[in-house]
Amino acid sequence: MAVGASDAPLLDATTRNSTEPVTRTQHVAAPSHAVAALQTHPQTLPESEKLVPITAHSHPIEGALRDIYWALCCISLPMLVLTAIFMGLVYAYKVSHGVGTADSSLGLPVSDDPYAYYVNYSATRLITVSSWTSTVTSFASSFVMALVSYPLAKSYLSRSQAPSLEKLPTPYQLRLIIGCVGGGFGSLWSWLQYCFWRQRSKQPTLLWVSASSLLGAGALSFAILAVDTWLHVTTSTISYDAISPVSQPSFSYGRVLDPNCDGESRASGVCIGNNFAGLLYFESLTNATETLMNLSSTNIVLPAHLDGRDLAYLTAADRHPDLDFQAKTFALSTQCTPVSKQCHLETTSWCPFPQGCNSQVQLARGMPYDCGPTLFGGLSNNTGTPFNSSLLDDDSQAAISSEIASTNGFFLQLFRKPDFAEPFGTAPDSPNPFYFATGARVAVSSALAADPEAVQNNADADYGFIFSCNSTFFELDYKMINGSFAGGTTTPVDGLLASNAVFTFIYYLSYTQNVMEGAFISGGVQSNNSQQFADFLAQRFSETTLSMVSGLTVASPNLAEQTRERLLVTRLPKAPFYVLIVLNLIYALLGIILAIIALASQPRRSRSIQARLSIGGVIAALLEPEVREAAFTSKKSNSGIEGAFAEYYNDSGLSDEGRVLVSDRAGNVAFEKIRPQGKDEISIRHSDEPVIRASSALLDGEQNRETEPPRVDPSPTSSVVQRKPVGYVADSRDSDTA
Numbered sequence: 001m002a003v004g005a006s007d008a009p010l011l012d013a014t015t016r017n018s019t020e021p022v023t024r025t026q027h028v029a030a031p032s033h034a035v036a037a038l039q040t041h042p043q044t045l046p047e048s049e050k051l052v053p054i055t056a057h058s059h060p061i062e063g064a065l066r067d068i069y070w071a072l073c074c075i076s077l078p079m080l081v082l083t084a085i086f087m088g089l090v091y092a093y094k095v096s097h098g099v100g101t102a103d104s105s106l107g108l109p110v111s112d113d114p115y116a117y118y119v120n121y122s123a124t125r126l127i128t129v130s131s132w133t134s135t136v137t138s139f140a141s142s143f144v145m146a147l148v149s150y151p152l153a154k155s156y157l158s159r160s161q162a163p164s165l166e167k168l169p170t171p172y173q174l175r176l177i178i179g180c181v182g183g184g185f186g187s188l189w190s191w192l193q194y195c196f197w198r199q200r201s202k203q204p205t206l207l208w209v210s211a212s213s214l215l216g217a218g219a220l221s222f223a224i225l226a227v228d229t230w231l232h233v234t235t236s237t238i239s240y241d242a243i244s245p246v247s248q249p250s251f252s253y254g255r256v257l258d259p260n261c262d263g264e265s266r267a268s269g270v271c272i273g274n275n276f277a278g279l280l281y282f283e284s285l286t287n288a289t290e291t292l293m294n295l296s297s298t299n300i301v302l303p304a305h306l307d308g309r310d311l312a313y314l315t316a317a318d319r320h321p322d323l324d325f326q327a328k329t330f331a332l333s334t335q336c337t338p339v340s341k342q343c344h345l346e347t348t349s350w351c352p353f354p355q356g357c358n359s360q361v362q363l364a365r366g367m368p369y370d371c372g373p374t375l376f377g378g379l380s381n382n383t384g385t386p387f388n389s390s391l392l393d394d395d396s397q398a399a400i401s402s403e404i405a406s407t408n409g410f411f412l413q414l415f416r417k418p419d420f421a422e423p424f425g426t427a428p429d430s431p432n433p434f435y436f437a438t439g440a441r442v443a444v445s446s447a448l449a450a451d452p453e454a455v456q457n458n459a460d461a462d463y464g465f466i467f468s469c470n471s472t473f474f475e476l477d478y479k480m481i482n483g484s485f486a487g488g489t490t491t492p493v494d495g496l497l498a499s500n501a502v503f504t505f506i507y508y509l510s511y512t513q514n515v516m517e518g519a520f521i522s523g524g525v526q527s528n529n530s531q532q533f534a535d536f537l538a539q540r541f542s543e544t545t546l547s548m549v550s551g552l553t554v555a556s557p558n559l560a561e562q563t564r565e566r567l568l569v570t571r572l573p574k575a576p577f578y579v580l581i582v583l584n585l586i587y588a589l590l591g592i593i594l595a596i597i598a599l600a601s602q603p604r605r606s607r608s609i610q611a612r613l614s615i616g617g618v619i620a621a622l623l624e625p626e627v628r629e630a631a632f633t634s635k636k637s638n639s640g641i642e643g644a645f646a647e648y649y650n651d652s653g654l655s656d657e658g659r660v661l662v663s664d665r666a667g668n669v670a671f672e673k674i675r676p677q678g679k680d681e682i683s684i685r686h687s688d689e690p691v692i693r694a695s696s697a698l699l700d701g702e703q704n705r706e707t708e709p710p711r712v713d714p715s716p717t718s719s720v721v722q723r724k725p726v727g728y729v730a731d732s733r734d735s736d737t738a
Contacts, residue, residue: 061607061608061611061639061643062604062639063607063639064150064603064604064606064607064610065599065604067146067640068146068147068150068595068598068599068603070143071144071146071147071591071595071598072591072592072595074140075140075143075147075588075594076588076589076592076595078132078136078140079133079136079137079584079585079587079588079591080585080588082129082132082133082136083584083585083588085129086126086129086130086133086581089119089121089129090117090119090126090572093119093120093121094118094119094120095118095120095240095242095567095569096112096118097243106245106324106325106326106481106560106562113571115573115574115575116571116572116574117571117577118238118240118569118571118572119569119570119572120240120242120567120569120570121569121570123235123236123237126570126572127231127232127235130232130580131228131232133224133228134221134224134225134228137221137224140217140591141183141217141218141221142182144183144213144214144217144590144594145181145182145183145210145213145217146181146183147591147595147597147598148181148213148594148598150597150598150603150607150610151597151598151600151601152181152206152610152613153601153606153607153609153610154601154602154609155205156206156613157606157609159204159206166204167206168204168206169206169207170201172194173194173201173203173204173206173207176194176207176210176211177206177207177613178613178614178615178617178618179191180207180211180213180214181210181613182615183214183217185214185218187211187214188211188214188215188218191207217590220583220586220587220590221587223583224580224583224584224587227579227583228580230576230579231573231576231577231580234573235570235573236570236571237568237570238568238569238571239566239568240567240568240569241482241564241565241567242564242566242567243324243562243563243564244562244563244565245561246560246561246562249325249557249558249559249560250561251316251319251325251557251558251561252555252556252557252558253319253325253329253480253555253558254328254329254555254556254557254558254559255315255316255328255329255330255550255553256328257330257496257552257553257554258552258554259554285551286551287299287550288504288547288548288550288551288552289511291547291550291551292512292515292544292547292548296317296550297317298316298317298318299314299316299317299547299550299553300314300316300317301314301543301546301547301550303539303543304331306476306485306488309333310333310334310535310539310542311474311476311490312331312332312539312542312543312546313476313485314329314330314331314546314550314553315327315329316555319480321483322563322564322565322566323561323563323564324480324481324482324562324563324564325479325558325561326478326479326558326559326560327477327478327480327556327557327558327559328475328476328477328478328556328559329475329476329478330473330474330475330476330546330549330553331473331474331475331476331490332472332473332501332542332545332546333471333472333542334469334471334472334541334542335469335538336438336467336469336534336537336538336541337467337468337469337531337534338451338466338531338533338534339453339466339468340369340453340455340465340466340530341452341453342468343369343370343375343437343439344369344371345367345369345379345439345455345464346367346368346455347367347455347456347457347464348366348367348368349365349366365457367379367409367441367455367457371466372419374413374415374420374421374423375437377411379408379409379411379439379440379441379457379464408441408442408520409439409440409464410438410439410440410513410520411437411438411439411440412437412438412516413438414434414436414502414505415434415435415436416430416431416434417431417435418435418470420437424502424506430495430499430502431498432472432473432494432497432498433470433471433472433492433498434498434502435468435469435470435471436469436470436471436541437466437467437468437469438466438469438516438541439464439465439466439467440464441457441462442462442463442465442520442521442523443461443462443463443521443524443525444462444463444524444527445524445525445526445528447527447528448463448524448527448528448529448530448533449463451529451530452530453465453530454530463524465520465530467533467534469534469537469538469541471541471542471545472492473492473493473497473498473501474490474492475491475492476489477490477491482564500552501545501546501548504548504549504552505544505548511548512544512545512548515540515544516537516540516541516544519536519540520537522536523536611640612641612644614641616641616644616645620641620645623671624644624645624673646658657675658674659674659675660673660674661673661674
């Protein structure tokens with residue numbers, strides 16, 4: 001049955017009088033259902049067709065405020081809560097070096113990365129929390145569009161009451177609006193395709209608002225997902241050292257000279273001091289030897305580079321691996337220079353037999369040198385004149401010089417002054433710095449063999465070298481950070497330690513000579529030039545000499561300490577972290593703003609239209625045109641689009657047994673609601689005729705379904721269906737809410 005104008009008002013009749021001209025669409029009766037056909041030009045209705053108010057009681061769709069508040073909670077509340085949890089975890093478990101070491105005098109060689117946070121929390125759990133925000137946005141777009149639909153419905157209603165049709169959507173545009181309001185991103189693709197249609201209708205503001213709102217919500221959701229992915233990729237787990245200052249140092253890694261070695265009276269067997277002819281044996285020799293061989297559990301000598309020079313310093317061997325400290329100790333720095341040419345080192349051969357030599361085999365070969373009156377000799381199995389001292393008797397001198405023989409011509413001579421002046425033993429004091437010369441014949445690398453300071457020993461494969469060196473003892477105030485030397489300051493000390501070091505070196509030459517000869521052999525094959533060779537020997541001499549006096553020192557308390565706890569922490573870059581927080585807050589703020597706009601758009605008045613801007617609303621309009629009769633007699637709450645369907649009121653004493661048929665025939669009339677008839681309405685036909693379930697309008701395409709008599713099933717056991725015409729009937733709820 002065609003729907004009349006009075007049954008489906010498109011204008012708010014309560015706002016017009018009976019004499020006011022109305023511009024509206026023309027309704028054409030279609031077969032079996034009512035179709036609203038839009039004309040291209042507005043038409044002024046005659047006086048006889050003007051709208052009159054409908055007096056039937058309305059049963060409007062309610063629950064607008066609850067729907068708005070629910071959408072707001074689903075959008076903003078999860079984003080705010082998850083963002084707060086994420087930020088709380090980051091700042092609650094954040095670790096930093098920074099000001100945490102303000103009470104400690106130890107400086108840190110490195111600082112935290114200013115572009116990242118270090119969080120003592122599982123990276124997997126932290127990233128999981130952050131990813132929840134992007135998960136929320138994946139389903140929150142439908143709630144965003146639910147809020148947008150309220151002002152959209154209000155605008156649609158007001159435009160429908162306007163005289164002009166230009167601002168109203170076409171049926172296909174209405175389809176796009178309903179798809180966008182539903183929050184499906186597939187509708188955006190349909191809208192983009194529609195934008196490129198040829199000869200399409202102009203897009204009304206309603207369509208632009210719905211499409212742009214969904215597009216904006218989707219873009220913001222995608223941005224949050226992209227930033228969350230950025231955060232996932234750049235976040236990592238690293239090793240981190242947490243620093244805690246110690247108010248009172250409890251370890252003694254510093255070294256000072258034994259108090260018994262200070263002053264004029266010295267305990268027997270403790271140290272040598274300046275008394276050359278006195279105490280030549282001390283009980284600390286075992287400790288010195290263990291330190292020299294790197295076997296001591298008390299002391300160790302380590303290399304360092306400070307203020308442009310290499311040095312060796314004495315420290316504790318059993319240092320705590322998680323303790324940074326500052327302490328004072330002794331250090332020795334040595335610099336050497338090659339002087340083979342300056343000392344006239346050369347290769348010679350002569351005949352040792354009075355009767356002469358008949359072959360080259362009988363010739364004797366040597367590598368003599370002459371650095372001055374205090375340093376001369378040769379590198380062929382002799383020690384020159386080492387440790388020449390006028391204060392030692394001949395036996396002592398002989399014992400020192402003649403019993404020390406070297407197979408590679410090694411020698412080492414100590415001096416009080418530079419330029420090989422004043423050999424040790426010519427005066428009672430030992431200055432600081434002190435000087436020495438050393439030389440030997442060793443096999444060398446091919447690069448070192450080409451150095452001008454390398455003198456080849458005839459046709460042999462070894463080369464001779466002589467070096468001039470100086471050494472200085474310092475008191476070193478140093479810092480050890482994370483197990484490594486972290487700088488310090490040096491102060492030269494008096495000659496007391498130098499005296500002990502020199503004479504320990506002299507009287508226990510059997511210990512030190514083997515070490516220095518080994519250094520010559522090792523340095524010869526490792527070095528590429530004579531200066532590199534000299535630096536290698538200088539550092540080895542510093543370590544050897546300092547080891548020999550380690551037994552003369554005692555431990556001293558550290559000046560400052562700080563503990564270091566090694567942690568596996570999450571390195572969280574600040575850039576994606578802040579961007580994600582900002583986007584999350586923008587999304588939450590978007591929900592609040594849209595909720596305010598929805599509340600300001602008279603939601604109770606526009607609720608019925610807002611609920612019908614959905615697929616459910618369209619289905620109800622087509623297949624449930626008379627449901628208002630059931631709604632008026634029901635006491636059930638009508639707070640959603642489900643109230644537009646008869647089945648919703650089945651538990652109120654009413655019963656709707658209607659079903660929907662579908663047809664694959666051409667045309668838009670593809671669905672029809674049918675209702676089974678009672679037994680008293682069954683008509684008997686011949687047993688060979690089937691039950692007709694689809695109307696002739698659906699199957700035969702006739703223009704008027706009302707003129708066709710119903711067909712019945714001849715079987716006595718079959719029931720005949722009664723078809724309900726497809727159409728839209730606007731009930732009094734629309735007119736009231738309009």
